[in-house]
Amino acid sequence: MTAPLAWDDFRLVKAISDQRGLTQAAERLGINHSTAFRRLGQIEASLRTPLFERHRTGYVPTPAAEEMVRIAARMEEDVLAFTRRIESCGLTPAGELRVTTAASLLTGLLTPILAAFCARCPEVRLDVVVSEQALNLAKRDADVALRATNDPPDTLVGRRLATIAWALYGRADLDRSVPLDAQRWVSPAPRLGAAAAARYVQERTAPERVILRLDTVQGLADAVESGIGIGPLPCVIGDPRPGLVRLSAPEPELAAGLWLLTHPDLRRAARVRAFLDFVGDALTRQRDLIEGGRPGG
Template identity: 30%
Template sequence: MKSFLAIAETGSLEQASQKMRVSSTTVFRHIHALEKETGARLFDRVRGHYQLTEAGADMLQPARQIMNSFDAINHHISGRDISPSGLVRITAPTSFSYFLLPDCFARFRETYPDIQLELLASNQEFNMTQRYADIAIRIASHPPDHLVGREIRTISWAIYGTPDDAATDDLDFLLQQDFIGACGTLRSHPVYQWFEKSHRGEIHQQCDDLIAMAHLARAGNGFACLPTDLAVPGLKRLTLLNDIAPNRLWVLTHPDLRQVERIKLTMRWIANTLKNDPKLSTTERQTA
């Protein structure tokens, strides 16, 4: 049933297997067995994309109800766990996974050696109700209704360049320089919509990924508008974009897990670390 829901949500055998952390062969075998048991074809494969058949669509809601019932049982049982030990699965955006969490996890391990951390580095929002992850680090205006936690901090946007770039924080001057623009889905973000209206210089390169954009800027391909969690080594923050609404950072979990000791300890540690991380500081101009 988990394999069926994973494919229904992602439309891909490969992405479903990554979500479930099993092989594609295992997911395919599960679907084949389910179709044999129900006597109906559940998916059509169209141009490599899995689409629900009519029978599959009819099965979707009951399948979700069944899995939610199993998850409620698992959450109730795991909620009794008061030992600071065991596995904690954490999903986080790739920028945090690459640049901020490694040091955080290293110090955590020294303090809580019996808690094992599993990091799911992805910008995709994992389905927390199906226990793909226990804790979610998310950038969002508001957290999903089915999760609980707290807002840790805001993350500002700024203009970045190389240490050799013009030593000025004058925004009007900077906006006349060469920039790396956004493309793809990234272009629809409010900061890049503002940028395209305000920018009076030249855009010779574009990118649909923030981490790649940061590395392009570091290599001297132009200035870039980036959130402060993307301050990769070798970039210099030139000026904050104070008129751009900052990102809001949350640490969240499922309501039935918030009293589990290992979850509480891990959430508290991550929250305190990110809240006070100097890499996210906006008090002064910064060279990473």
């Protein structure tokens, strides 16, 4: 008769399957390699079946392990859903709140608003995750996301605050006698999530005129301001910089919605509700700047 399995046994098997190895799985779970190795051996001995095939390329789960992984995923989601429901019962804004946004939205735009929110709700501790990639709010990678997107996930709820306008920018001392397509250009990297902006550059100049590609919008703005080349930028980033000038009106093809999003189970949590209301209202008051209506800030 096999010994009963514990929740941690399922977590270990899932981690090994996800990471394809013991060392990485142990690091993810915060245990050492020898402990993970010993526990896996004990689970396999208890079940009287191997859970992984050991290959040079990593650990490959057997059908038994794949079933444990599926069960672990369901258990993990149930735990997260329970946690979200319990947290939503709080009446006073307090506790940790994890917020994710892109660096280009944090610097200059969101940081002063966060400072004001912290003063308003001192019992809330903010954990800001700066990422150009969308984190998974369902898995609690973050509680709230401020995202630039035209297609927010159906699994999240929130509000569209504004439309982020983009335009073409160059240094204020740019030689305007040189046609735009003959200027030196800088471009967002398509992997940045700015595929439309990268395509915009490709359609307006020859490949050899693109001197630099960057995977952050902030870096792109710095490159334009330093004179490396002209390039597309969000107006909320380009307009406040006195060293930059617009070379075009806002380009409709580059516009993206600015969304403040959370998981449905968390929207009634006091700290989440307070954050959504405060930050949403503050950003709405800056809609004119975000939508490119105030050149030069």
